Amino acid sequence: MSEKKLAANEGIKIRSNYLRGTITEGLADLSTGSMSEDDQQLLKFHGTYQQDDRDLRAGRRKHRLDKAYSFMIRIRVPGGVATPQQWLETDRIATQFANGTIKLTTRQAFQFHGIIKSNLKRSIAEINQAAMDTIAACGDVNRNVMCNPNPYLSSVHAQALKIAQDISTHLTPQTKAYHEIWLDGEKIESSEEDHEPIYGKTYLPRKFKITVAVPPSNDVDIFANCLSFIAIAEEGQVVGYNVAVGGGMGSTHGDEATYPRLADVIGFCTPEQVVDVAEKVVMIQRDFGDRTNRKHARFKYTVDDHGADWILAKLNEYLGYELQPVREYVFTDNGDRFGWVEDERGQFHYTMFVEGGRVLDTDDYPMRTGLREIAKHHQGDFRLTANQNLIIANVSPESRPEIEKLLEQYGIKGSHLRSGLRLSSIACVALPTCGLALAESERYLPKLITNLEETIEDAGLRHDSITIRMTGCPNGCGRPFISEIGFVGRGPERYNVYLGGGHAGQRLNKLYRQDVAAGEIQQLLSPILHRYAKERNEGEHFGDFVIRSGYVAATKQGGDFHSNIKSDAYASA
Structure with a gap:
């Protein structure tokens, strides 16, 4: 039987000369605001996507104009920790080159929108001058490594953060193309060839996502990621990490072969083994992932096709030693802790709510200006959360009054005085810039929550945390399939509604109603x-209640974090 044909992207990578393609030539061609189709795929590895403003498409088409092309740039922030100076530079670049806003992503990264092609190279160069980078923020490689920004357990968080940063550094592509194209690095001689010791010439079959979590908080949603490390701490020291593999959110409407999947926890490793384990898991996906069908190319399908036991055996083989048995752990939630928190060292951390992760100024809320002024005085760091919020972290007792004064002055102090439903919300960008969006998300979810707040106020649920997430398509960037209430765009102003996810991100939700008009959601x-x-019942979360009450069936048995049961609900989605 003949072998299956490789997916088109595999050929693009093979021909690209380690991600170079014709990007340099395309950037120099200012007769158009776009890049070639092949280079658009390669640009992702460098941290940028070509997009266009879909709000303007019809008008420009009417006048026979090209689409309003621009680029999204994503900045890697391993573990989500940035310095005040990096915040100030990010803010400056947003003004000088982008659309004047900063997007905090669900993967603890900074994101810019609206950068035109003539400013693309300069933007990336200046990001690097700020001691940040965009390489591998997108593309068929390991993406930004996430880490729980737990403000209570600073000593444990510091250890986990170091692990996340070490993983990120080790798995960064080695090609010199990034420095050549964006930083005017010296070009290699044609007789030489780059070497990718981990990825190889064709990199991975699809994107790869890694997280590090510190129980009892699962705010990085480890069960939704390809590979995760769950910190096991004893007396303030991390003694090792449980290893979870095979999570992923993306699916395709009407395609039964695509579905969300929760990760399996397969073993335990020591802190010294983490980077080695991460490398070998990536290599397994490199060697056994599906390169013929990109809809079946994520690591979750590799785990499903072969089984978690096979993955563990293959991992032990690649490592040359065996993982230890899984250690006990407990997750209680996946939300953020808002307001001031004092850690074990006497340092203070202020978590603020950022709706949809969009940092901007409005007439009645100059949030971006306020954060800029805080960054000028702050001596600690900023921590991006996986829920699109921001922590002004490591504030000394002496500095706290000054920071509090600025929080008050710019209206940030009351940012978290919202309903529990709003504070537990996540929305992807969707329209107008995402080319995959079928419906609104970031621009609509706040309005929907405002409508639902009428209900929760009347029901006495204002302070109850119910996770609610919306995405404009089923690719799942906002991790909607593990929320207690999830909305996935099907078309303009129409959504599939999902209920019953685990409050701690440990259980998939299930399709409740398909193709619901936006105006009917509150009534539903x-x-x-x-x-x-x-x-x-006392202490019962909403996701557990809707299952107990029969609105949807459970997708997992007994709440066992270590098992994985796929929901047949997604086949009909």
């Missing part, structure tokens, strides 16, 4: 929320 959910308020 209000009776369920009222019933929850009246009939819930």
Whole structure:
């Protein structure tokens, strides 16, 4: 039987000369604001996507104009920790080259939108001058490594953060193309060839996502990622990490072969083994991932195709030693802790709510200006959370009054005085810039929550945390398939509605209603929320209640974090 044909992207990577392609020539061609189709794929490895403003498409088409092309740039922030100076530089670049806003992503990265091609190289160069980079922020490689920004356990967090940064450094592509194209690095002679010791010439079959979590908080959603490390701490020291493999959110409407999947926890390793384990898991995906069908190319399908036991055996083989048995751990939630928190060292951390992760100024809320002024005085760091919020971290007792004064002056102090539903929300960018979006997300979810707040106020649920997430398509960038209430765009102003995810991100939700008009969502959910308020057991979360009450069936048995049961609900989605 003949072998399957490789996916088109594999050929692009093979021909690219380690991600160079014709990007340099394309950037120099200012007769158009776009890049060639092959180079658009390669640009992702360098941290940027070509996009266009879909709000303007019809008008420009009417006048026979090209699309309003621009580029999104994503900055890697391993572990989500940035210095005040890096914040100031990010803010400056947003003004000088982008659309005047900063997007905090669900993977603890900075994101710019609206950068035109003539400013693309300079933007990336100046990002690097600020001791940050964009390489591998996108593309078929390991993406930004996430780490729980737990403000309570600073000593443990510091150890976990170091691990996340070490993984990120080790798995960064070695090609010199990034420095040649964007930083005017010296070009290699044609007789020489780059070497990618981990990825090889064709890199990975698809993107790869890694997280590090510090229980009891699962705010990085480890079960939704390809590879995760769960810190096991004893007396303030991390003694090792449980290893979880095979999570992923993306699916395709109407394609039964695509589905969200929760990760399996397969073993335990010491801190010294983590980077080695990460490398070998990536190599397994490199060697056994599907390169013929990109919809089946994520690591979750490799794990499903071969089984978690096979993955563990193959990992032990690649390592040359065996992982230890899984250690006990408990996750209790996947939300952020808002307001001031004092850690074990006496340092203070202020977590603020950033709706949709969009940092901008409005007439009545100059948030971006306020954060700029805080960065000028702050001596600690900034921590991006996986829920698109921001922590002004490591504030000394002496500096706290000054920071508090600025929080008050710019209206940030009350940012978290919102409903529990709003504070537990995530939205992807979607329209107008994402080319995959079928419906609104970032621009619509705040309005929907405002409508739902009428219901929760009436039901007495204002302070209850119910995770609610919306994405404009089923690719799952906002991790909607593990939220207690999830919305996935199907078309303009229409969504699939999912219920029953685990409050700690440990259980998939399930399709409740398909193709619901946006204007009907409040009416659909209000009776369920009222019933929850009246009939819930003490301490019962909304996701558990809707399963107990029969609105949807459970997708996992017994709440066992170590098992994985795929939900047939996604086949009909």
